[in-house]
Amino acid sequence: MGGHYATLIIELTVLLLAIFLGIEVISKVPTLLHTPLMSGTNAIHGIVIVGAIFVAGASDQDTLTQVIGFIAVVLASANVVGGFVVTDRMLEMFKKKEPVKKANEAGAK
Amino acid sequence: MSENISNLLYLVSIVSFILALKFLSSPTRARRGNQIGAAGMLLAIGVTLAKSETGGGLSKSLDTGTYWLIAIAAIIGSAIGVIGARKVKMTAMPQMVALFNGVGGGAVALVALSEYHNIIRDHVSTTWDISLAIGISGLIGSVSFAGSIIAFAKLQELIHGRPITYPGQKIVNLVILGVGLGLACTVAAGVTHHWVLVVALLLALAFGVLFVLPIGGADMPVVISLLNAFTGIAAAASGFELGSNVLIVSGMLVGASGTLLTLMMGKAMNRSIGNVLFGAFGQVAAGAGDAAAAGGATGTVKSTSADDVAIMLAYARKVIIVPGYGLAVAQAQHNVRELADELEKRNVEVVYAIHPVAGRMPGHMNVLLAEANVPYTALKEMEEVNPEFPLAEVALVIGANDVTNPAARSNPASPIYGMPILDVDKAQAIVVMKRSMRPGFAGIDNELYLDPKCMMLFGDAKESVVKLVTAVKAL
Numbered sequence: 219m220g221g222h223y224a225t226l227i228i229e230l231t232v233l234l235l236a237i238f239l240g241i242e243v244i245s246k247v248p249t250l251l252h253t254p255l256m257s258g259t260n261a262i263h264g265i266v267i268v269g270a271i272f273v274a275g276a277s278d279q280d281t282l283t284q285v286i287g288f289i290a291v292v293l294a295s296a297n298v299v300g301g302f303v304v305t306d307r308m309l310e311m312f313k314k315k316e317p318v319k320k321a322n323e324a325g326a327k
Numbered sequence: 328m329s330e331n332i333s334n335l336l337y338l339v340s341i342v343s344f345i346l347a348l349k350f351l352s353s354p355t356r357a358r359r360g361n362q363i364g365a366a367g368m369l370l371a372i373g374v375t376l377a378k379s380e381t382g383g384g385l386s387k388s389l390d391t392g393t394y395w396l397i398a399i400a401a402i403i404g405s406a407i408g409v410i411g412a413r414k415v416k417m418t419a420m421p422q423m424v425a426l427f428n429g430v431g432g433g434a435v436a437l438v439a440l441s442e443y444h445n446i447i448r449d450h451v452s453t454t455w456d457i458s459l460a461i462g463i464s465g466l467i468g469s470v471s472f473a474g475s476i477i478a479f480a481k482l483q484e485l486i487h488g489r490p491i492t493y494p495g496q497k498i499v500n501l502v503i504l505g506v507g508l509g510l511a512c513t514v515a516a517g518v519t520h521h522w523v524l525v526v527a528l529l530l531a532l533a534f535g536v537l538f539v540l541p542i543g544g545a546d547m548p549v550v551i552s553l554l555n556a557f558t559g560i561a562a563a564a565s566g567f568e569l570g571s572n573v574l575i576v577s578g579m580l581v582g583a584s585g586t587l588l589t590l591m592m593g594k595a596m597n598r599s600i601g602n603v604l605f606g607a608f609g610q611v612a613a614g615a616g617d618a619a620a621a622g623g624a625t626g627t628v629k630s631t632s633a634d635d636v637a638i639m640l641a642y643a644r645k646v647i648i649v650p651g652y653g654l655a656v657a658q659a660q661h662n663v664r665e666l667a668d669e670l671e672k673r674n675v676e677v678v679y680a681i682h683p684v685a686g687r688m689p690g691h692m693n694v695l696l697a698e699a700n701v702p703y704t705a706l707k708e709m710e711e712v713n714p715e716f717p718l719a720e721v722a723l724v725i726g727a728n729d730v731t732n733p734a735a736r737s738n739p740a741s742p743i744y745g746m747p748i749l750d751v752d753k754a755q756a757i758v759v760m761k762r763s764m765r766p767g768f769a770g771i772d773n774e775l776y777l778d779p780k781c782m783m784l785f786g787d788a789k790e791s792v793v794k795l796v797t798a799v800k801a802l
Binding site: 236241268275295297298302308 | 340344345347348349351352354357358360361362364365368371372375376388389390391393394396397399400401403404405407408409411412413415417420423424426427428430431433434435437438440441442444445448449454456551552555558559561562563565566567568569570571572573574575576577578579580581582583584585587588681683686688689690691693694697698700703706708
């Protein structure tokens with residue numbers, strides 16, 4: 219049991235550090251990018267796909283966990299893939315901007 | 328793959344997620360960051376599939392014979408994700424994010440259910456912390472799932488966007504939440520019966536639905552941001568369940584950042600999160616709106632024509648465009664861009680003033696304008712652009728309302744008093760493009776329209792902008 223609680227304490231430490239890190243990293247994101255931020259973090263919590271794979275692929279599974287795991291993997295992969303693709307689509311539009319603007323300025327002059 | 332190597336590789340995934348968020352602080356590097364994050368996610372999935380055994384959690388090992396099943400599930404999910412993400416219109420972005428968030432929450436809840444089932448089936452004795460994690464991740468995941476689906480339905484206008492209320496609503500919600508939490512506590516206390524968690528999850532689903540229903544469509548972005556944080560927290564809790572640091576860190580990064588973002592949104596709207604979630608804002612605003620009208624300024628509203636506005640704009644040196652949600656609804660962002668181009672050809676300086684809550688999500692307006700190829704350098708945030716209003720000959724307000732209302736500065740009786748606004752009233756002339764004199768979502772009149780410097784150009788935002796473009800071209 220001692221070993222178990224040692225693990226728990228390490229996990230809690232990691233959890234608390236992640237909270238501070240999350241706040242720290244986000245507070246530097248400009249409002250300009252808050253929508254991509256929301257969908258980007260949305261994609262990151264799709265990491266639950268790791269848990270879904272544990273369930274779907276567990277060697278000690280039965281029909282019930284197999285069905286649950288299957289659905290969980292479908293949902294989690296939609297979360298991950300959709301989240302990253304949609305964020306990429308948004309950020310792509312932000313990235314294109316510089317050359318467009320320069321072209322316009324050149325045109326104006 | 329040995330435990331140590333896989334844990335090290337998970338650490339690489341964690342770092343890639345942190346970098347993804349960090350790179351979001353600059354528009355030029357943000358996309359690269361997102362790609363790094365996606366690569367980290369692929370790595371985490373690969374490592375998981377290659378693992379022979381997992382950490383201190385309940386799942387023991389993976390059966391490679393099931394990989395075809397996982398592959399099919401992943402292909403189905405990815406197809407849904409790609410199609411949804413590629414097809415969605417930029418104006419519909421908030422509901423798409425809600426949907427992806429919801430399915431993530433659902434996955435967390437299913438993982439919790441499955442782990443609980445394993446405990447019961449194998450008669451394993453677990454420690455309280457693992458049972459607690461199962462309870463928390465199951466409950467929060469379910470609330471997030473159901474709440475996100477309702478948020479999606481409201482924004483997609485599948486169900487009415489208006490707050491849906493009935494007497495005793497808060498009590499019903501509290502009872503459902505209380506019973507659900509109680510059952511989750513019994514799970515944490517070591518009770519092992521399938522129905523306990525199943526009923527708890529069903530109650531959590533019901534709570535998710537009931538808690539989002541009374542919230543108006545205009546407040547949905549705050550709700551989505553909050554539910555995004557919820558799913559993150561739920562994912563972190565399932566990390567405890569499975570003894571997985573990568574889940575704990577990634578989930579909590581999202582949980583913490585999502586919570587902060589939610590608070591920031593509340594601040595930009597000058598409302599507490601409690602008020603957004605439980606406030607039934609319409610009622611508060613109706614009462615205070617009367618007070619504002621009673622004590623408000625009197626005057627007449629001046630109407631103008633597209634031709635007159637075109638002349639004003641074409642001979643100005645500096646024009647500030649204030650876009651609001653009305654612009655997005657009318658899909659007029661491309662036409663606005665065209666108008667700005669025409670003006671720039673005449674050496675008029677055009678900048679866009681973006682209020683933090685313009686659009687349906689924080690930063691949503693930036694995305695919509697970026698889609699219309701407006702250079703992000705022309706988009707100015709509130710603090711930056713406010714001192715520029717007195718220098719502008721014309722402030723062109725397109726489909727924005729409450730964020731321009733001077734009552735937020737001057738009228739303590741107004742429900743939006745104290746909300747940071749764009750100082751549109753300080754411009755030398757103001758043109759407001761609006762469908763009608765209908766108030767904005769806060770349900771209050773805008774004194775700006777009574778300002779002698781202010782002229783109204785009534786009509787659909789898109790049609791009006793198109794007329795303006797033609798008129799400017801004809802000059």
